[in-house]
Every structure is written in C-alpha cells, then in structure tokens.
Amino acid sequence: MSAQPLRLAHISDVHLIDEKTRLRMRDWLSKRAVGWANSRLTRSKLFRHAPEICRHLVEQLPTRQLDGVIFTGDATTIGTPREFSMASEIFAPLLQAMPGLAVPGNHDHYMRQSVRARLFETTFASWQTGLRVDEHVYPFARQLNGIWFVCVNSSRPNLAPWDSRGKVGQVQLDRLEKLMSSLPAGPKILVTHYPYQLGNGHPELRWRKLRDARKLWDIMGKEAFFWFHGHRHVRYHLPIIGSSCVEVCVGSSTQEGRWSYHEYTFARDQLVMLHRMWNKADHRFDDVSEEIIPMPEAWQKHF
Ligand SMILES: [Fe+2]
Numbered sequence: 001m002s003a004q005p006l007r008l009a010h011i012s013d014v015h016l017i018d019e020k021t022r023l024r025m026r027d028w029l030s031k032r033a034v035g036w037a038n039s040r041l042t043r044s045k046l047f048r049h050a051p052e053i054c055r056h057l058v059e060q061l062p063t064r065q066l067d068g069v070i071f072t073g074d075a076t077t078i079g080t081p082r083e084f085s086m087a088s089e090i091f092a093p094l095l096q097a098m099p100g101l102a103v104p105g106n107h108d109h110y111m112r113q114s115v116r117a118r119l120f121e122t123t124f125a126s127w128q129t130g131l132r133v134d135e136h137v138y139p140f141a142r143q144l145n146g147i148w149f150v151c152v153n154s155s156r157p158n159l160a161p162w163d164s165r166g167k168v169g170q171v172q173l174d175r176l177e178k179l180m181s182s183l184p185a186g187p188k189i190l191v192t193h194y195p196y197q198l199g200n201g202h203p204e205l206r207w208r209k210l211r212d213a214r215k216l217w218d219i220m221g222k223e224a225f226f227w228f229h230g231h232r233h234v235r236y237h238l239p240i241i242g243s244s245c246v247e248v249c250v251g252s253s254t255q256e257g258r259w260s261y262h263e264y265t266f267a268r269d270q271l272v273m274l275h276r277m278w279n280k281a282d283h284r285f286d287d288v289s290e291e292i293i294p295m296p297e298a299w300q301k302h303f
C-alpha cells in the first residue's frame with residue numbers, strides 16, 4: 001500500500017430537478033406523477049440551490065489535493081432523461097478531471113424506463129470502472145492506493161408510490177460473493193446508496209429500508225472496514241455492532257440547510273473525516289469539524 005494517505009471526497013443526494021419537466025398523458029397513471037408532484041411541492045424549494053452547489057463542487061474538488069470522489073447516488077429527483085442530461089452537463093468536467101466511484105440512488109432508478117435505458121450508468125460511466133463478474137455492471141470493485149472499494153447497487157424501482165425500499169437482489173448478491181472471493185488482498189470498503197441502520201442504531205423504517213441489508217451484511221460484514229452510503233439526508237456515523245466496520249452516512253450535499261460533504265484521509269492508524277458545509281452567503285464550502293476514527297489492528301496489518 002502507498003505510504004501517501006489516500007484522500008477522497010464523498011458527495012451524495014444532490015437531487016437535481018428539471019423544473020421544465022412536463023408529464024405526458026401516460027405518465028399521469030404512473031409513479032412518475034407522484035414523484036413529479038412531490039418535487040413540485042417540496043423538493044424544488046429544498047434543492048433550489050443544487051445546480052449552483054454542484055457546479056461549485058465540480059470546480060473546487062480538483063483543487064483540494066484529492067485522489068478521487070465517492071458519489072453515493074440520487075443525482076436526480078425522478079430520473080427523467082432531462083434530469084440526467086442536467087447531471088451530465090454539470091458533472092462532466094469533474095468526471096473527466098478525477099477518478100471516482102458512483103452508485104445509483106432510488107431517485108435515479110425511480111422508473112423502469114430510466115433503468116432500462118441505463119441513464120445513470122451512462123452519465124457516470126467513468127466512475128463505474130473496475131473489476132466485475134462477467135459483463136454485469138453491479139457489483140464492481142476498484143482499488144485506490146491499495147484499498148478496495150466494493151460498489152453495490154441497492155436501488156430499484158418500486159411500484160407503490162409510498163414504497164421507497166431498496167433491494168440488492170439475490171442475483172447481485174451471488175455475484176458479490178464471487179467478486180469478493182476473487183479480489184486480491186487488501187482492506188475493503190462497501191459503497192451503496194441505502195444504509196444498514198439509522199444514526200440512532202435502529203433499523204431503517206419499514207417502507208424505506210434496504211430489504212436484504214442483512215444478506216448483504218452476511219457477505220461483507222467480516223471484510224468491510226467501512227460502509228459508505230447516502231439516502232438519509234442527515235449525516236451520521238456509527239459502528240455496526242459486533243464488527244470492526246463503521247457505517248458512514250454523508251447526508252445530502254445540496255439540501256437547504258444540510259448541504260455538506262466529507263473529505264476523508266485514510267492513514268494507517270486513523271481515518272480523518274473532514275465535514276465541510278455550504279456557506280450560502282459566501283457561496284463556498286467551509287470546514288466545520290474534523291472527526292477521527294481509529295483504525296482497527298486488522299486494517300493496520302495491510303500497511
Ligand atoms: Fe436522497
């Protein structure tokens with residue numbers, strides 16, 4: 001492993017909204033109508049600064065001596081082609097400038113059409129390179145400075161409008177087992193959109209949870225030192241009981257009042273987690289706090 005500590009930014013849940021989206025007749029009978037109404041009533045206010053903040057991140061992250069970016073999904077609000085072209089236009093310079101890892105959120109995989117058309121995967125293609133099983137997109141694993149980042153898709157469209165549960169699915173779990181057994185030695189970090197648990201250690205709510213979180217944990221639990229995710233728009237981190245894994249939810253990078261992101265520095269003995277928050281008055285991110293997570297012995301053996 002490189003003596004130089006790895007430095008990564010972690011952004012998530014930026015929820016770009018296309019205000020000009022108009023629904024077609026057939027959309028009114030679909031879940032897209034509910035998402036569209038929700039975005040008009042609440043999200044368009046909460047995320048009205050999202051394009052400005054994203055453009056700022058795209059410009060500033062390459063200047064911050066980072067080795068890459070983790071993006072844990074929800075680039076869009078209802079996953080329309082117009083929202084993905086917005087995301088593509090805004091993120092293109094960063095996708096070219098820096099290596100990255102990207103997994104879709106439930107809002108990116110909101111509708112079957114968007115999943116079938118691979119809108120997220122096309123937009124973030126350069127952040128989805130790595131080792132995989134055959135030609136399947138998920139899961140994939142990429143090594144940065146000797147650390148393996150194992151990226152799993154936990155999002156899929158649900159039929160009912162109130163259902164925002166995630167699922168990895170048995171087929172992907174089987175591939176994950178195969179991928180994990182084929183990876184060379186090195187510390188592993190799991191990257192998904194959905195959390196394992198809430199910030200208070202309780203399970204996620206019934207209609208919002210990752211349905212097969214336990215099965216995912218059974219495969220990754222012994223190996224992963226961290227589980228990075230988004231989905232919840234408030235940031236938190238806590239250990240997963242009975243393991244040396246720490247779960248880190250970065251929260252939303254653009255939601256009014258919560259807008260923040262993390263910068264991680266992975267050293268042999270600790271992870272330094274810098275929390276940076278959007279300063280609305282000065283149009284920039286400011287450092288808020290630095291949290292230190294000590295690394296377990298098993299991690300240190302890899303250095
Ligand atoms: Fe979100």
Ligand SMILES: [Fe+2]
Pocket residue numbers: 074105106107193230231232
């Ligand atoms: Fe989400």
